[in-house]
Amino acid sequence: MKFNPIHIIILTIVTSIIGCGEKKGAVEVPSNPTFAQHIAPIMAKNCLPCHRLNGAAPFSLEQFSAVRKRAKTIAKVTLNRYMPPWPADPNYSHFVGEKVLTDLQIATIQRWVEQGAPEGGSNYTYKAPELYRSSIRKPDLVIPFDTVVLHEGDLDRFFISKAQVKLDRKRYVSALELVPASMGLIHHANGHLLLYAEGTKSGGQGTVGKIETTKGLNLKSFERLNLISDDGSVPVRVHSAFNYLPGVEGVEYPSGIGGYEVPRDFAAVMNDVHYGPADANTTDKPVLNVFFTDVAPKRATGELMLGTNGVSKIVPPLVVPANKVTKHTTRYTIDADISVLTINPHLHQLGKSFWAFAIKPNGDTIPLIRIKRWNFNWQYFYTFKTMVKIPAGSEIVAIAEFDNTTANPYNPNQPPKTVAERWDYGGASMRASDEMFQFILTYTPYQKGDENISLERKIVKP
Ligand code: HEC
Incomplete structure (x- = not known):
């Protein structure tokens, strides 16, 4: 992607509008938001898929009383984008099924909580979306x-x-x-x-x-x-x-x-x-x-794995001394055009940040993913909205930071002790308390027009 000064100017204007929390484009934050009218639809769609009875989250938010009880925390975790969990930076690259609230939705939640989280009457529906046992379609x-x-x-x-x-x-x-x-x-x-x-x-x-x-x-x-x-x-x-x-x-x-x-x-x-x-x-x-x-697989997909167990070495080697923050890079040059479908960044509990991109032979950069705040619990397989072409001769670069200090809440060792890749299991150790640094790309050999093939899921109700 070429540096484009016009984009920068437009971005600055948009951010300054959102920055004051009032509007995005022409849409304003409601002056007196209520749960009934404004918050319930946001939460039903974005929170209840997990915050439901037997959901992935540790507590249900299916009742208004449960939401009100946690209103202040909800304001905090939506403002800092901790919830819904989507570690990838949506300003860097986009994927299928992105779980991100808009700036307007976040501002609406903030104002609603500031004003005491009013319910706004009881005449509304607030229901978890139908639980799909499949996120694709009815399985065969x-x-x-x-x-x-x-x-x-x-x-x-x-x-x-x-x-x-x-x-x-x-x-x-x-x-x-x-x-x-x-x-x-x-x-x-x-x-x-x-x-x-x-x-x-x-x-x-x-x-x-x-x-x-x-x-x-x-x-x-x-x-x-x-x-x-x-x-x-x-x-x-x-x-x-x-x-x-x-x-x-x-x-x-x-x-x-x-x-x-x-x-x-x-x-x-x-x-x-x-x-x-x-x-x-x-x-x-x-x-x-x-x-x-009924369609025979015509185009095989392959996995390219950089880092631990993969095709490229980690520089410097993956040793994270106690009480240190370290930064490591792994790079690999591909010799044929590929179309990337899905990527999976993988670190363990000391992970702090992750950044991956490709540098084309002409020097242009293809952004792949940036995770500013690594969260061990949310390691998605990120599928691009359309296939991403990386031309032959490009260098794929992944950079990871590790935090082995007490400031890292996921640090398995208190006090910290030196952690590294370990190889005494007949392969790299997968135990979460040892470290790994992998970047896995699922790809298929490039064919003309791949950039236009959408990978968006067609949701069909079971
Ligand atoms: C993909 C599943 C998922 C979705 C979607 C989701 N959450 Fe969570 N949420 C979790 C899990 C798991 C935890 C507990 C682990 C953690 O804190 O990371 C959690 C924790 C929380 C906490 C407690 C945080 C703390 O510091 O105590 C709050 C509050 C919360 N979620 C609110 C929300 C809200 C509001 C939304 C929607 C805007 C939402 N969550 C969407 C899975 C989810």
Whole structure:
């Protein structure tokens, strides 16, 4: 993107208007906002998807009384854009399903709270939007995983969980989406597909199982979970076919892009399913939504991973001494034109900020993502609104800062101690208390016109 002085001037005018909290364009902040008329519609759409009974948030805001009780905090967390959680800077780049309030909405909430958070009568509707078990559409197949029982006082627990499937014929899968029964319990899961050659796997539809381990998928866990083919061979594995992090929503790419062909026998395996500490006895039973298509995948997607475990080294090496803030860079030059669909910045608890962009051979910069305040809890897979072309010869650059001081509320060590990448697990450690610095791009080789292909989700009600 070229530096353009006219844009800067227009931006300055707009910010100074918003800055005084009065208007944005021609629309004014109401002088006496009420919950009934102004706040309920904003909150129903932007807050209740999580702040509902059994939602991802720790408390419900479905009753006006609950909202009023927290009015001051709501003013604070919306003003500093802590809520709704959307770490990416919306002034830098845009993505599908952005969760951001407009400046006008924020100013309206502020004024409403300043004026004592009046309800404005009881004649209004305030309801959480219908809870979609899928954020894509009605799934064609729902694969249940085994139930996990958690006890009050449990600390972090890690599982590998499998579900075996038998279809009547081979199918094309356009999207996969993991949905926990109770949002907020799973911290993350990394899902693989195991594809069995025709007639090499008995068992079948609905066979589930799990083991509790921090060791990750290896030959032993394959054996313990009965994942080996009947002839003793290891099935073909599709890595990271589905992933889960809190807040993640499923994506289905346009017809023919991405997706997989699955044989009649396949298994879905959740690796490193990480349940956080439980504060009550509870259970979870995640399901995998499967979306089929008749269109064969024409354009394969690939993953390019920079940093930890990836194609580019981290400079300086990822060691974050106690009581220090450090900055690290990783860069990689691509040798072919690519179209980027989705990106995933990944750091652990010491993460402070993240910034990624590409520098074209002609020196222009393509902004990818900027996260000024890293939040370990919200690590989205960000899908661009339209595919982003990065031409051959461009250098992709990611810069991350880590804060290993007591000022970082997520610091797992009080007092701080030196934290680094650790390699004693047969790969980089995924434990949140060790560090990682990754930037993952999902891409497909560039074709003319890709810049115009929209990746916006078509929401179809189930
Ligand atoms: C994607 C899910 C999600 C959405 C959408 C969401 N929240 Fe939250 N909210 C959470 C979670 C999880 C927490 C607890 C963890 C945390 O504080 O980060 C939380 C915490 C809060 C807190 C407590 C913060 C504190 O410091 O104690 C407030 C207040 C809040 N949210 C208000 C809102 C409001 C208002 C909206 C809508 C404008 C909203 N949230 C939208 C998930 C969400």
